[in-house]
Amino acid sequence: METKMAEGTITVPKGFFAGGLYCGLKGSRKNDIGILVCPAGAKAVGMFTTNKIVSPAVIVSRRHCESAKIYAVIANSGNANACTGKQGYKNAIKMCSATAKSLSKTGFLQSECKSKNVLIASTGIIGQQLPMQKISSGIKKLAGKISDTKKAGVNFAKAILTTDTKTKQAVRKINISEKQITIAGTAKGAGMIAPNMATTLSFFTTDAKISKQLLRAAFKDAIGMSLNKLTVDGHQSTNDTAIILASGAAGNKNINKRKSPAYRKFRNALCQLCDELAKQMTLDAEGATRIFKVIIKKSATRTDAGKAARAIADYPLVKCAVNGGDPNWGRIICAVGSAGVKLKPDKLTCKLDNLTVFRNGKPVKFDTKKAERIVSAKEHTITVSLGAGKYSDYCYGCDLSRDYVRINADYHT
Amino acid sequence: METKMAEGTITVPKGFFAGGLYCGLKGSRKNDIGILVCPAGAKAVGMFTTNKIVSPAVIVSRRHCESAKIYAVIANSGNANACTGKQGYKNAIKMCSATAKSLSKTGFLQSECKSKNVLIASTGIIGQQLPMQKISSGIKKLAGKISDTKKAGVNFAKAILTTDTKTKQAVRKINISEKQITIAGTAKGAGMIAPNMATTLSFFTTDAKISKQLLRAAFKDAIGMSLNKLTVDGHQSTNDTAIILASGAAGNKNINKRKSPAYRKFRNALCQLCDELAKQMTLDAEGATRIFKVIIKKSATRTDAGKAARAIADYPLVKCAVNGGDPNWGRIICAVGSAGVKLKPDKLTCKLDNLTVFRNGKPVKFDTKKAERIVSAKEHTITVSLGAGKYSDYCYGCDLSRDYVRINADYHT
Numbered sequence: 086m087e088t089k090m091a092e093g094t095i096t097v098p099k100g101f102f103a104g105g106l107y108c109g110l111k112g113s114r115k116n117d118i119g120i121l122v123c124p125a126g127a128k129a130v131g132m133f134t135t136n137k138i139v140s141p142a143v144i145v146s147r148r149h150c151e152s153a154k155i156y157a158v159i160a161n162s163g164n165a166n167a168c169t170g171k172q173g174y175k176n177a178i179k180m181c182s183a184t185a186k187s188l189s190k191t192g193f194l195q196s197e198c199k200s201k202n203v204l205i206a207s208t209g210i211i212g213q214q215l216p217m218q219k220i221s222s223g224i225k226k227l228a229g230k231i232s233d234t235k236k237a238g239v240n241f242a243k244a245i246l247t248t249d250t251k252t253k254q255a256v257r258k259i260n261i262s263e264k265q266i267t268i269a270g271t272a273k274g275a276g277m278i279a280p281n282m283a284t285t286l287s288f289f290t291t292d293a294k295i296s297k298q299l300l301r302a303a304f305k306d307a308i309g310m311s312l313n314k315l316t317v318d319g320h321q322s323t324n325d326t327a328i329i330l331a332s333g334a335a336g337n338k339n340i341n342k343r344k345s346p347a348y349r350k351f352r353n354a355l356c357q358l359c360d361e362l363a364k365q366m367t368l369d370a371e372g373a374t375r376i377f378k379v380i381i382k383k384s385a386t387r388t389d390a391g392k393a394a395r396a397i398a399d400y401p402l403v404k405c406a407v408n409g410g411d412p413n414w415g416r417i418i419c420a421v422g423s424a425g426v427k428l429k430p431d432k433l434t435c436k437l438d439n440l441t442v443f444r445n446g447k448p449v450k451f452d453t454k455k456a457e458r459i460v461s462a463k464e465h466t467i468t469v470s471l472g473a474g475k476y477s478d479y480c481y482g483c484d485l486s487r488d489y490v491r492i493n494a495d496y497h498t
Numbered sequence: 499m500e501t502k503m504a505e506g507t508i509t510v511p512k513g514f515f516a517g518g519l520y521c522g523l524k525g526s527r528k529n530d531i532g533i534l535v536c537p538a539g540a541k542a543v544g545m546f547t548t549n550k551i552v553s554p555a556v557i558v559s560r561r562h563c564e565s566a567k568i569y570a571v572i573a574n575s576g577n578a579n580a581c582t583g584k585q586g587y588k589n590a591i592k593m594c595s596a597t598a599k600s601l602s603k604t605g606f607l608q609s610e611c612k613s614k615n616v617l618i619a620s621t622g623i624i625g626q627q628l629p630m631q632k633i634s635s636g637i638k639k640l641a642g643k644i645s646d647t648k649k650a651g652v653n654f655a656k657a658i659l660t661t662d663t664k665t666k667q668a669v670r671k672i673n674i675s676e677k678q679i680t681i682a683g684t685a686k687g688a689g690m691i692a693p694n695m696a697t698t699l700s701f702f703t704t705d706a707k708i709s710k711q712l713l714r715a716a717f718k719d720a721i722g723m724s725l726n727k728l729t730v731d732g733h734q735s736t737n738d739t740a741i742i743l744a745s746g747a748a749g750n751k752n753i754n755k756r757k758s759p760a761y762r763k764f765r766n767a768l769c770q771l772c773d774e775l776a777k778q779m780t781l782d783a784e785g786a787t788r789i790f791k792v793i794i795k796k797s798a799t800r801t802d803a804g805k806a807a808r809a810i811a812d813y814p815l816v817k818c819a820v821n822g823g824d825p826n827w828g829r830i831i832c833a834v835g836s837a838g839v840k841l842k843p844d845k846l847t848c849k850l851d852n853l854t855v856f857r858n859g860k861p862v863k864f865d866t867k868k869a870e871r872i873v874s875a876k877e878h879t880i881t882v883s884l885g886a887g888k889y890s891d892y893c894y895g896c897d898l899s900r901d902y903v904r905i906n907a908d909y910h911t
Contacts, residue, residue, distance in 0.1 A: 138835030138843055168831050170860035211828025212861040321836045401814075401898075402906055409907030415624025418581055422551030423734040430551055447583035448625040485814075486907075487900040493815055494822030494899075 093256040094238030098267040099292040100125055100332030102193075102231045105244030108223025109216065110163030110209070117163040118223045119244030120184060121288060122231050125195045126154030127330035129204060130301045132308055134325035140167040141177035142207040146326060149181070149201050155330060156198040158288060159184040160245050161220065162273070163209040167323040176215045181205050183221050187228035206286050206326040208247055208273060242271040245286050248492055249273055253365040257354040261347045264337040266293045268351075270358050272312075274366030285322065287312065287362065289329035293351055295340040302343065303352040304329045311359035314480045315367055329355075367481050368463075372488030375407050375463060380479045381421075382470040389426035389471070390478035396424035397467060398482030407465075408484035412456035414442040421469055432472020438465055445472075506669040507651030511680040512705035513538055513745030515606075515644045518657030521636025522629065523576030523622070530576045531636045532657030533597060534701055535644050538608045539567030540743035542617060543714045545721055547738035553580035554590035555620040556737060562594070562614050568743060569611040571701060572597040573658050574633065575686070576622040580736040589628045594618050596634050600641035619699050619739040621660055621686060655684040658699050661905055662686055666778040670767040674760045677750040679706045681764075683771050685725075687779030698735065700725065700775065702742035706764055708753040715756065716765040717742045724772035727893045728780055742768075780894050781876075785901030788820050788876060793892045795883040802839035802884070803891035809837035810880060811895030821897035825869035827855040834882055845885020851878055858885075 096103050105119035131150040133143050142165075149155070159180050166173050182200040189198055207215075231237065242252040256269045272287035289304075308327055340347045367376040379397045384390035397403055400420035406413035414435050421428065435443040438459045442451050459465050509516050518532035544563040546556050555578075562568070572593050579586050595613040602611055620628075644650065655665035669682045685700035702717070721740055753760045780789040792810045797803035810816055813833035819826035827848050834841065848856040851872045855864050872878050 134836075136832065136835040137841055138831055138846070165828075168828060168856065168859070168861055211832060212856070323832055323835060401902070405903055405906030408903060411907070415578075415581060418551055419549065419624060419734075419736055422549040422736060423547075428550055433551070443581065443625070446581070448581055485903055487903045489814070490818050490821060490898055490900045490903060493818030494824070 089258040093269060094235055094242055094254045095121060095269045095271050095288060095290045096233045096235065096238035097256050097269045098290045098332065100334035101290045101330070102233045103237045103241040104227050104231045105240035106223065106227055106230070109219035110161060115246070116240060116244035118161045118220065118227060119241035120224070120227050120231060121158040121241055121290070121330070122188060122193070123156060123330055123332050124193055125332060125334065126156050126202070127332045128297045128300055129155035129328060129330050130297065130304050131204065132304065132327045134321050134323065136321045136323050138168065138323050140165055140207055140324045141169065141174040142166055142205045143324060143326060144174065145177045145181060146204045146206065146328070149204050152201050154196070154202055155204055156194050156202045157184050157188055158204045158206065158328060158330070159224065160206045160286065160288070162245050162247050164207060164213055164215050165209045165211050165324045166207040166215050167211045169212065169214055172214055176217055177205055179217060180220060180224070183224045187225050191228055193231065204328055206324070206328070208245065208286050208324050211323060245271070245273040247273060248371055249369055251369055253362055253369065255358050255361040255365070257358045259350050259354045261293070261340070261350060262338040264335050266335045266337055266351070267291065268293070268354055268358055270362050272362045272366055274369050285325055285366070287327045290332070291329065292332050292335035293340060294333035294335060294337050295331055295351065299340055299343060299348055300329065300331050303348070303355050306352060307355040307359040310356055311363040315363050363481060367483050370483045371492045372486040373483035374486055375484045376481060377407055377464065377483070378466045378479055378481050380466060380468045380477065382468065382477050383474060384471050384476040384478070385427040385474035387476045387478055390476045391480070393421050393424045393426045393469065393471065394478055394480040396420050397469065398480050401485055404482065404485035407460060408486050410457055410461035412437055412442065412453070412460045417467060417469065418443060426471065427473040429472040432470070434470040434472070436468040502671040506682060507648055507655055507667045508534060508682045508684050508701060508703045509646045509648065509651035510669050510682045511703045511745065513747035514703045514743070515646045516650045516654040517640050517644045518653035519636065519640055519643070522632035523574060528659070529653060529657035531574045531633065531640060532654035533637070533640050533644060534571040534654055534703070534743070535601060535606070536569060536743055536745050537606055538745060538747065539569050539615070540745050541710045541713055542568035542741060542743050543710065543717050544617065545717065545740045547734050547736065549734045549736050551581065551736050553578055553620055553737045554582065554587040555579055555618045556739060557587065558590045558594060559617045559619065559739060559741070562617050565614050567609070567615055568617055569607050569615045570597050570601055571617045571619065571741060571743070572637065573619045573699065573701070575658050575660050577620060577626055577628050578622045578624050578737045579620040579628050580624045582625065582627055585627055589630055590618055592630060593633060593637070596637045600638050604641055606644065617741055619737070619741070621658065621699050621737050624736060658684070658686040660686060661784055662782055664782055666775055666782065668771050668774045668778070670771045672763050672767045674706070674753065674763060675751040677748050679748045679750055679764070680704065681706070681767055681771055683775050685775045685779055687782050698738055698779070700740045704742065704744050705746065705748035706744055706753060707746035707748060707750050708744055708764065712753055712756060712761055713742065713744050716761070716768050719765060720768040720772040723769055724776040725779070728776050776894060780896050783896045784905045785899040786896035787899055788897045789894060790820055790877065790896070791879045791892055791894050793879060793881045793890065795881065795890050796887060797884050797889040797891070798840040798887035800889045800891055803889050804893070806834050806837045806839045806882065806884065807891055807893040809833050810882065811893050814898055817895065817898035820873060821899050823870055823874035825850055825855065825866070825873045830880060830882065831856060839884065840886040842885035845883070847883040847885070849881040
């Protein structure tokens with residue numbers, strides 16, 4: 086196998102250091118601030134929410150991504166710094182400059198690091214100003230504790246969580262021009278996850294030497310095929326951010342040709358990594374107990390296929406049926422019928438895993454017990470063929486549980 | 499006041515008879531079949547789901563609505579007769595002809611009634627063939643029990659319920675050309691309710707003498723401003739049907755001019771009636787404990803305003819916050835930001851009832867206790883001003899509770 090799975094976290098690729106601690110933002114006293122550092126400076130690519138209301142953190146990171154080198158990422162949970170006006174914008178800038186200053190003082194960085202060489206991401210409650218004194222002293226303290234140990238990486242991974250029950254981390258190793266290249270990622274999941282946006286918060290590191298253009302291309306594909314295919318509650322937050330940093334420390338021959346085997350290998354590994362993180366996120370979605378993949382076939386257009394897949398995965402009655410382990414294909418058909426996509430009612434076919442439950446617009450007799458076993462499993466696949474064309478698309482969804490409601494009714498402002 | 503509220507049901511307007519009983523479709527042994535009769539024949543207008551997968555009941559009723567006179571409506575709950583192929587279509591026709599035949603035998607009708615003079619509506623489980631023997635004997639039995647008492651009307655109202663906890667009925671009385679005119683309606687609500695479709699199942703009767711054209715115009719407006727403004731889980735079912743029958747028995751001067759005071763009065767009363775039913779439906783939505791109205795102002799287009807209102811009302815995190823009595827305006831802003839509508843972030847303003855919580859893109863200090871009281875009430879209003887134009891629209895939503903999930907996870911196929 087070309088790609089090797091490995092244990093570990095974002096400090097595994099060469100040239101990366103991290104840390105995380107509690108600075109006073111979360112009532113739970115769990116880690117709420119994290120710093121990821123590349124002392125030699127990294128190429129960085131970011132993808133962001135398409136929500137029209139965005140956190141200043143998103144505005145600032147979008148701009149800073151244009152810098153040639155990024156030395157650090159500062160992230161916090163517990164407060165999204167969204168809908169906070171000019172003060173919120175000033176605070177986001179201040180977080181970047183404090184990080185640049187504190188890290189520079191440690192003598193840890195190989196070149197001068199300014200505010201524009203730092204990226205930022207925030208998540209948590211909307212509409213409250215950040216307690217900047219707590220954050221500033223947190224950053225100062227954290228800058229002295231940065232390390233490349235696994236523990237340091239895990240501390241960062243913990244610092245970005247909100248209602249997640251566990252950290253999400255994954256690592257992939259590949260060989261390119263006889264050098265071992267490592268890619269790692271960590272993400273926060275939980276609610277507010279929907280396709281067609283960057284994702285929630287996710288951070289990727291790699292020691293590959295690769296052109297920024299190809300890093301962007303591979304990242305866009307990988308996010309597009311994984312995190313963007315995920316829907317927990319059909320919504321994008323004001324803060325969704327995905328960032329990848331490439332240190333180039335692996336010493337491989339620079340990957341700069343799109344048609345090269347090296348690029349294909351890199352892209353493939355990154356896609357696998359993102360897919361693994363997406364699954365970890367879906368399984369840990371708020372209150373989720375089961376995940377399912379919706380595949381749409383024979384669609385008139387690719388757009389229709391994606392739309393239909395999402396309509397099914399977001400349909401509360403389908404999500405509740407999966408929660409109840411109920412092979413209620415009628416709700417699937419109902420969802421696809423109201424998705425606003427082209428379909429031929431008399432060609433419509435639906436399968437649960439490999440079990441056909443509806444064929445050419447008519448219900449078929451099937452083994453109910455088997456169907457219940459399929460829908461009650463940790464993962465299953467819903468395949469719907471629209472009979473309207475030749476295009477396909479898919480997405481991932483999860484069930485809707487009483488716990489989703491409990492978590493989100495009780496998570497008070 | 500021009501319009502008078504009144505107690506009662508669909509048998510109150512002159513010229514209407516009804517009945518309902520249990521024929522064997524529902525496990526609960528509650529009424530599952532109902533007949534509404536206008537012995538002299540009524541003008542009928544129907545509005546139907548826009549789902550692309552529709553029950554044969556919808557196909558048949560759409561066509562039969564073209565008939566000059568409708569003598570009866572046959573409705574059943576417990577089985578939607580949807581996704582049932584050719585057999586399902588035959589069964590829908592058979593239900594109409596059995597109703598025509600049984601009623602004709604009673605000598606109750608004033609003219610010959612054929613299958614095409616009967617409308618039909620079904621609701622319940624999708625994908626199972628109707629047990630036609632039970633239904634046929636149910637129709638026969640029921641045809642002999644039709645009456646114009648209140649009890650008979652309530653029996654019909656009960657026969658269309660699924661997971662509803664109570665019947666929904668409303669009556670309005672107005673005077674036109676010195677004659678009293680009555681309009682009445684009954685509906686089933688519960689899950690699968692969303693705007694831009696007819697509604698779930700609803701049936702209206704009036705003794706007004708009115709041209710079919712104006713009956714259609716008034717009905718379209720009334721449904722458009724009430725039931726179509728309602729969203730419980732953002733979806734349209736395969737069976738949604740709204741029917742109005744006008745007997746003309748009130749003896750008023752025919753309403754046939756759109757600009758006449760008589761038409762305005764009629765339309766106004768029908769709108770009020772539908773609005774009342776819509777509220778009853780929202781309050782009895784699956785697991786709902788609270789309803790809210792979302793008003794969008796200063797939108798670039800009317801379409802955008804409707805889209806934004808619905809995005810907020812359908813957003814699970816907003817629905818959960820309302821369930822928890824939490825004035826979480828951040829989620830409202832987040833929902834509107836991802837609704838895909840034009841807005842000016844620095845003009846965005848949000849109010850809970852009359853309490854401003856967010857003004858011109860910035861949070862404002864407000865009385866938290868007061869905000870909690872507002873959101874914890876049985877009904878409240880969310881007003882969002884987009885700052886992008888001059889158009890407005892609104893919709894009604896309800897909270898998302900643990901009970902919604904329980905009901906829909908446990909309602910097994």
